[in-house]
Amino acid sequence: MHVYPPPPPFQPAPAPMPVRRWWQHPALIICLLVFLPPAGIALTWMSRWSRNKKIVATVLGGLWFLLFVFSDPPEEKTDDAKGAAKPTVTATVTSSGTPTPTPAPSKTEGAPAMPSLVGGTYADSEQLLTDNLGRAYAAYKDVELPADHAAWTVCFQRPDAGAPVSSAVPVVYLTAPGVPCPASPNAVLHKPTPKPTPKPKPTTPKPTHTQAPVPTQEPTPTEDAGDDSSSGGGSVYYANCSAVRAAGAAPIHRGDPGYDSHLDRDGDGVACER
Structure with a gap:
């Protein structure tokens, strides 16, 4: 007769594991911890990781984020010669057969020079000012420049004669025909005339009127006179x-x-x- 062991006690079936969502995938969480630490830390605490793993991932992600925020941006290496035009060197062969480098002319040397406009009229310099966006002003600040000032005389110019035209915006200061040029621009032509101080009027003392004595009437002669x-x-x-x-x-x-x-x-x- 065989003796069979008693059957084990009844054990309930284990509960089924919940379905893992797409944002709980470990690969996604790790990528976000590297490239977007705040979002990666948030998804870490929504994942199925253990508490210790969540703490470690949060600390590492936070340190990585702080290092990225407070670190200085890398300095960009700028080529000093990138913005400046490199001079072209040409070789000149001498009689001895040794080539001598000749530097190419700079841009300033090839630029047109500012002509002398002082003494001429605005009509002579109008084309130059128009081509270079120049401006014209009256040499006297209390004189208004009219619309037709072609015959006005140039007293001052900027830049000076001989300077490159491209170095500054050309400006001329003009005076009307027959009006002399001032010593410097923005001078005053019509100075205000001071008003004369009125002289005090002499005060004549008023004559004092004295009352004339009343004449005494003579008595009428009588018999007893x-x-x-x-x-x-x-x-x-x-x-x-x-x-x-x-x-x-x-x-x-x-x-x-x-x-x-x-x-x-x-x-x-x-x-x-x-």
């Missing part, structure tokens, strides 16, 4: 002693001009003695 005892006679008459003193005639004695009995109160023959 011929009495020598009460009047001194004559045409002089004083109203009171104040008038006598004001005239400088005090005292008046009987018989003097202007004596009157109304001035002699005490009747002693002397009036206005006090």
Whole structure:
């Protein structure tokens, strides 16, 4: 009789593994960690890797990203002779048979030279200025340059005569016919005339009007006018002693001009003695 071992206890079937998405593929995550570390780190924590692998991948990806951000860009090697034209050297054979190198003329030597425009008219230099985008200005800053200035005289030019035309934009400064050139450009032609200072008017003192003395009316002659005892006679008459003193005639004695009995109160023959 055979004895059979007891059957093992019932074990549930293992759960099926979840389906791996395309963004959880290890190759994709590694490529992103190298070329785009922020996206690679994000997908690392969405993958099925173990926690330790995720930590290691995050640290490496972060260091690689910081190294890429804070590292200086590589310096580009520039050829010094790339921008400059290399002089062409031509060999000249001498009588001894030894070739002598002759440097080629530079661009500046072949450029046309600026002619002398000072003293001529704008019409003479108009073609040169037009071809080289030149400009014209009035030599005096307070004078406006008209539209038709062909007959105006050139006083200054830039660049100077003999300089290459291509070295700067040609500029000329003009004056009207008959107007002399200034000492330097942008001078002032019409200087303001100072206003004369008005002279102070002499003050004439006003005359003081003094009141004329009021003439004293002479009394009407009466029958008693011929009495020598009460009047001194004559045409002089004083109203009171104040008038006598004001005239400088005090005292008046009987018989003097202007004596009157109304001035002699005490009747002693002397009036206005006090």
